Amino acid sequence: MPQPLHILKESPSQTAGPYVAIGLTPNACGIPGVYPADLGITMVNAQTLGPRITITGRVLDGTGTPLRDGLLEIWQADSAGLYPGPSETRGSADPNFSGWGRCLADSDTGVYRFETIKPGRVPWPDGRQQAPHISFWIVARGINLGLNTRMYFAEEVAANAEDPLLNRIEHQSRVPTLMGRRDGDSYVFDIHLQGPAETIFFDV
Numbered sequence: 001m002p003q004p005l006h007i008l009k010e011s012p013s014q015t016a017g018p019y020v021a022i023g024l025t026p027n028a029c030g031i032p033g034v035y036p037a038d039l040g041i042t043m044v045n046a047q048t049l050g051p052r053i054t055i056t057g058r059v060l061d062g063t064g065t066p067l068r069d070g071l072l073e074i075w076q077a078d079s080a081g082l083y084p085g086p087s088e089t090r091g092s093a094d095p096n097f098s099g100w101g102r103c104l105a106d107s108d109t110g111v112y113r114f115e116t117i118k119p120g121r122v123p124w125p126d127g128r129q130q131a132p133h134i135s136f137w138i139v140a141r142g143i144n145l146g147l148n149t150r151m152y153f154a155e156e157v158a159a160n161a162e163d164p165l166l167n168r169i170e171h172q173s174r175v176p177t178l179m180g181r182r183d184g185d186s187y188v189f190d191i192h193l194q195g196p197a198e199t200i201f202f203d204v
Helices: 019-024 157-162 172-178
Strands: 052-060 071-075 100-104 111-117 133-139 147-153 179-183 186-188
Touching: 019 071, 019 100, 071 111, 100 111, 147 172, 172 179
Parallel strands: 052 186, 147 179
Antiparallel strands: 052 111, 071 100, 071 133, 133 147, 179 186
């Protein structure tokens, strides 16, 4: 006769489903009245310092098909390389810049879009300078744990060559998957979940 095991069993896993987008971006999902505007929809105002840019792109699966239910968040420094928050010790970050944004991909095209500024260089703990970059967090149905990556700026050749994180990537041939390509005042950054052009994701 089997003996009972007095241990806790693993809870069943579950995908994020559509409820992440409904809870985090209700206005974009057609549910008004929860927030006047979805949180993270606006990062800048008329007084924000720094060059204005637009970041747009798609999250693509292994077949190259855009995810139409992806939700993305970005976190970045201001134009002087400062992050908002009480722990900032190198000076005051721009009070007219939130440093954080959230966007639900378009349900028809899968395209996401952020209106922000180009960030400055941020110090590495040992005093070296990181290249200008924007951190991305991606969730969607079927992605149980959010994926973390970065977008760098392809034209920042010298800064990218000095970036401590980029230099730690073992397979340097994959570094271009982290580069946003400039198109006027916009940057295009497609995120590939699988396949030969798979974007580098970070374990953070």
